[in-house]
Amino acid sequence: MRILIVEDEPDFLHTLAQAMREEGYAVDEAPDGDEGLYKATEWNYDAIVLDVMLPVMDGFEVLRRLRKKKKTPVLMLTARTKVGDRIHGLDTGADDYLAKPVDLNELAARVRALIRRANGDASATILIGDVQIDTAAHRATKGGEPVTLTAREYSLLEFLAVRRGKIVTRTELYEHLHDENDTPISNLVDVHVFNLRKKLGVDFIVTHRGQGYCVGE
Amino acid sequence: MKFRQSIRWRIQVWHGALLLVVIAGFCATTYRLQESNALRHSDVALDVRLSTLTGLLGHHGLPGPPPPRPDGPPPDGNGPPGDQEPPPGAGPGRPPPRREGGPPRGPDRGPPPETFDAPEISALFNSQDQAPFYFCVWSRGGPLLATSGRVPDDEWRPKSVEKTSLTKMTRDRANFREMYAFTPPGECLLVGQSKAPIEREMRDFAWKLGGIGAGVLAIGLAGGWLLASRAIRPISEISAAASRIAAGNLAERIHTSETESELGQLAAVLDETFRRLDAAFAEQARFTSDAAHELRTPVSIILGQTQLALARERSAEEYRATIETCQRAAKRMHGLIESLLQLSVLDAAGQPLDRRPCDLAELGREHLEMMRPLADEHHIALEADLHPAPCAADAGGISQILVNLLTNAVKYSRSGDKIRVATHRENGGAIIRVSDTGPGIAAEHLPHLFERFYRADDSRNRTTGGAGLGLAICKSIAEAHGGKLTVESAPDAGSSFTLRIPAGVDSPLAPPGELKAAT
Numbered sequence: 053m054r055i056l057i058v059e060d061e062p063d064f065l066h067t068l069a070q071a072m073r074e075e076g077y078a079v080d081e082a083p084d085g086d087e088g089l090y091k092a093t094e095w096n097y098d099a100i101v102l103d104v105m106l107p108v109m110d111g112f113e114v115l116r117r118l119r120k121k122k123k124t125p126v127l128m129l130t131a132r133t134k135v136g137d138r139i140h141g142l143d144t145g146a147d148d149y150l151a152k153p154v155d156l157n158e159l160a161a162r163v164r165a166l167i168r169r170a171n172g173d174a175s176a177t178i179l180i181g182d183v184q185i186d187t188a189a190h191r192a193t194k195g196g197e198p199v200t201l202t203a204r205e206y207s208l209l210e211f212l213a214v215r216r217g218k219i220v221t222r223t224e225l226y227e228h229l230h231d232e233n234d235t236p237i238s239n240l241v242d243v244h245v246f247n248l249r250k251k252l253g254v255d256f257i258v259t260h261r262g263q264g265y266c267v268g269e
Numbered sequence: 270m271k272f273r274q275s276i277r278w279r280i281q282v283w284h285g286a287l288l289l290v291v292i293a294g295f296c297a298t299t300y301r302l303q304e305s306n307a308l309r310h311s312d313v314a315l316d317v318r319l320s321t322l323t324g325l326l327g328h329h330g331l332p333g334p335p336p337p338r339p340d341g342p343p344p345d346g347n348g349p350p351g352d353q354e355p356p357p358g359a360g361p362g363r364p365p366p367r368r369e370g371g372p373p374r375g376p377d378r379g380p381p382p383e384t385f386d387a388p389e390i391s392a393l394f395n396s397q398d399q400a401p402f403y404f405c406v407w408s409r410g411g412p413l414l415a416t417s418g419r420v421p422d423d424e425w426r427p428k429s430v431e432k433t434s435l436t437k438m439t440r441d442r443a444n445f446r447e448m449y450a451f452t453p454p455g456e457c458l459l460v461g462q463s464k465a466p467i468e469r470e471m472r473d474f475a476w477k478l479g480g481i482g483a484g485v486l487a488i489g490l491a492g493g494w495l496l497a498s499r500a501i502r503p504i505s506e507i508s509a510a511a512s513r514i515a516a517g518n519l520a521e522r523i524h525t526s527e528t529e530s531e532l533g534q535l536a537a538v539l540d541e542t543f544r545r546l547d548a549a550f551a552e553q554a555r556f557t558s559d560a561a562h563e564l565r566t567p568v569s570i571i572l573g574q575t576q577l578a579l580a581r582e583r584s585a586e587e588y589r590a591t592i593e594t595c596q597r598a599a600k601r602m603h604g605l606i607e608s609l610l611q612l613s614v615l616d617a618a619g620q621p622l623d624r625r626p627c628d629l630a631e632l633g634r635e636h637l638e639m640m641r642p643l644a645d646e647h648h649i650a651l652e653a654d655l656h657p658a659p660c661a662a663d664a665g666g667i668s669q670i671l672v673n674l675l676t677n678a679v680k681y682s683r684s685g686d687k688i689r690v691a692t693h694r695e696n697g698g699a700i701i702r703v704s705d706t707g708p709g710i711a712a713e714h715l716p717h718l719f720e721r722f723y724r725a726d727d728s729r730n731r732t733t734g735g736a737g738l739g740l741a742i743c744k745s746i747a748e749a750h751g752g753k754l755t756v757e758s759a760p761d762a763g764s765s766f767t768l769r770i771p772a773g774v775d776s777p778l779a780p781p782g783e784l785k786a787a788t
Contacts, residue, residue: 061566061569061570063570063574063594063597063598064566064569064570064573066594067570067573067574067577067594068573070577071573071576071577074577074580074581105562152565152566152569153565153568153569153572153573154569154573155572155576156573156576156577156580157576
């Protein structure tokens with residue numbers, strides 16, 4: 053999953069980004085509204101964390117312009133806890149709201165929930181065959197037995213699992229599993245798919261030649 | 270508010286008292302006039318009768334006085350004896366005329382019946398009258414010669430006067446009004462009438478007058494109450510509106526229909542007071558909220574960093590990075606708190622400034638030199654145009670202003686721009702001006718530039734740091750000196766900040782300071 057964090061306070065941006073990376077997300081950063089809007093329109097993020105008080109263009113404006121083009125789930129972040137601000141934010145098209153100072157665990161949980169809902173899931177647990185994926189705990193079990201996965205492997209699995217039944221292209225995988233600063237090697241995805249098949253069963257991930265991968269058909 | 274202390278009540282009491290006095294005076298006067306009028310009427314009637322009687326007697330002649338009977342006073346029981354027979358020596362200078370003409374009783378009585386039975390007389394002294402008239406005639410000596418009917422039992426002869434002419438005199442005796450006269454020979458004629466009808470009439474009149482007076486008073490009181498209520502109503506409205514505003518929404522205003530009157534002025538004054546209170550509260554609320562917001566960001570950083578660091582085992586490097594980030598946040602909070610404290614001290618205005626003689630030119634030179642490395646780094650030229658500008662000022666405060674202005678100038682100037690510091694005297698005060706050829710400030714920001722937490726350019730504030738308190742503090746310091754900090758700027762025309770410090774005459778510390786400097 054790849055998310056964008058738009059926050060003008062460098063230290064706070066860094067803190068948020070680090071926290072979300074440790075949650076297994078590929079994280080892009082933007083220090084102001086202008087850059088935030090540019091990135092948000094250029095890429096298909098799974099979620100965006102957007103600060104309200106931004107230089108150049110404030111969070112509301114970024115959201116208003118973004119909503120003309122995209123439905124990316126957006127969590128607004130602000131120091132202002134006024135109800136009016138929250139209502140305005142939600143009415144402008146925000147999907148959730150969180151007031152500073154934020155609890156990083158809560159932020160992670162809310163982002164998780166946003167992504168889940170955006171993909172039409174109500175539960176944090178996804179069951180495909182005998183493979184169960186707990187998106188909150190970042191764990192997978194096969195037939196009740198825990199499966200040890202690397203962070204990348206888990207991210208790939210989760211991304212495919214939330215889009216189960218759909219074909220996910222390699223480009224999509226690259227885009228969603230790496231942030232802007234990564235220089236992914238093109239066959240790295242194949243390596244992760246190979247490893248996942250080894251751990252979860254060869255037939256778990258189906259390759260559609262020339263199109264992409266799919267799970268849970 | 271107690272009812273008895275209300276203005277309406279007081280107006281009513283005064284109004285009522287005044288009304289009562291006026292009505293009572295009016296009634297008393299009317300009553301007196303009416304009474305004297307009635308008496309005059311009575312007197313006229315008496316006069317007519319007395320004249321008639323006198324004429325009749327003059328025509329027919331009085332019954333001749335009986336021969337003197339020197340053997341004692343008559344046993345006259347009709348009058349007080351003192352009047353007829355004063356004790357010897359009681360009336361000095363008064364001749365005892367009746368002694369020689371003492372009226373004998375019995376045979377002297379009984380004037381000729383035809384005289385007093387004349388039709389004029391009986392017409393005048395008709396006993397069928399509501400207030401019948403009566404008459405008495407006394408002889409010169411004192412004995413009663415004739416009477417009409419209905420004479421009161423205690424009737425007595427008036428005292429004779431020296432000049433016994435036909436002068437008519439009146440007297441009020443008991444319940445009777447009487448008029449009498451003396452004929453030249455000395456007979457006394459008296460006509461009288463009971464005052465009972467007049468008194469009855471006056472009593473009725475008094476009742477009527479009282480009733481009318483009470484009615485007028487009641488109407489007056491009611492009218493007064495109504496008028497007072499009308500006059501007071503706007504006050505009540507204003508008071509109610511003011512209470513409502515004071516209790517709740519300060520943004521509300523008193524709306525009164527009285528725009529031109531004294532009450533309208535009162536409402537306007539109250540409205541203005543409320544407006545200022547409202548603005549002060551709003552400013553205070555905004556300030557608090559801004560301060561909280563500014564503090565919240567570093568707190569967020571510290572909380573997030575520590576939460577992240579404690580989530581799992583980290584390397585020493587990671588811990589170090591976390592601590593460094595936390596330190597930066599803490600320093601920012603420290604700076605903010607220091608600024609807030611300084612502002613609150615300046616706001617309190619109780620803190621006396623440490624004003625000493627100093628020269629703004631010297632301070633300007635020092636700070637230009639301090640700023641030079643930073644300016645060189647940004648390729649910004651520094652210029653000085655320093656003329657002596659002595660003044661009494663708190664050098665620390667002035668330094669803070671200069672550092673702030675120069676730092677801002679360097680921050681906002683572009684490579685190749687110039688910053689110029691100029692000082693000179695003006696009107697006994699001193700002026701220092703920091704101007705730059707930078708990008709300038711948009712007109713919409715200028716009025717707010719010195720407001721707390723105001724940032725002209727949001728896009729730069731985070732990289733340039735600061736919470737937007739710097740210029741607000743500078744302005745407060747300038748004002749604490751009795752001076753002014755002003756700005757002139759236009760986009761692409763640079764900015765120019767001017768600090769004016771007035772002559773330190775208002776500062777009691779200035780002369781001793783100068784003395785100290787001289788020694």
